[in-house]
Amino acid sequence: MIPFLLCGLAVAACTNAPESTGIASANRSAASARPSASSTGDPAAFVRCMREHGQSMPDLGPNEPLRLIPPSGEQERAWRTALQACQRFLPEEQRPAGPPPEQLEQLRAFAVCMRAHDVEMTDPAPADGNMVIKGRLANVTRAQLDSDPVYKAAIEACKDKLPQEQKEGK
Template identity: 30%
Template sequence: MLATVLLAGCGGSDGGGSDVASVKDASAAAEDGGSSGSGSGGKSDAEQAQEFVDCMRANGVDMEDPDPATGKLNLGAAMGPGADPQAMRKAMEACRDTMPQALKDKAAEKPDAQELESLKKFAACMRENGVDIEDPGPEGLDRGNLDTSDPDFQKALDACRELLTGATGGGR
């Protein structure tokens, strides 16, 4: 799934970071121009983005409307501090079919060397703050064994969130 849902909502308040490395990915892709390409059903970027936002809202995630002209999404508030990672993950899964193509494309990217370094620093910070997380591999962080509902996880995430600003790729 999207690195966007990396830690679903783990990105910084600048709109970054999804399952760990992931909400940032969604923001970066959204800022790159919304949605186009396959899966849009002939809809404009703005229409596809609005359908995605409507679905996310229907699934418990409050999001701003996309730019009506470009379809550009602002995911910062939905993924910033105080966001509910579990709600974000569930909504992203439920809205996968309405997700703009730009977000889908971004999710498929692997992290580059700079992003991997940021992810390593993030993982080290999380461990220093009591969360057992492995260093990232070539695909990004392995979120499989993370319990994002654990209060200790949220505390560590709050302490380490800023380290994700340079980490946008992948995630398994």
């Protein structure tokens, strides 16, 4: 149906994040701190930050580029959360690109619609467009989410708000 968004929502829904967190378990302050970083970044600070967020990062040699390769499986979610929190230390060209403004606005409209249909959800993050399901559906499995009548009704009612790329599953 809308695989791209649902995949992101499922990952977010399966996190054990407390209610006070934002994007896929990452604190929203990470996104707001981004403008203060220089365009050249600070690779050493990035490595320290990732380690502070529980990720194993090798020491960088002189002029050695950062390699941003996420682990697979369950560890990928924690890695992406750490990346979200630490991206302010990356050079501009390595920071995750967010959706264009018109898509971000469509994703906001989708989140508003989902909330109007009793599915608690955050607004999309400007950095990546991710939204997090909160409330009673926050820690359910993908199968539970797909079988929840409230969620299914909300998706059906709100799918027209999604950007065309996500409707087509691109």
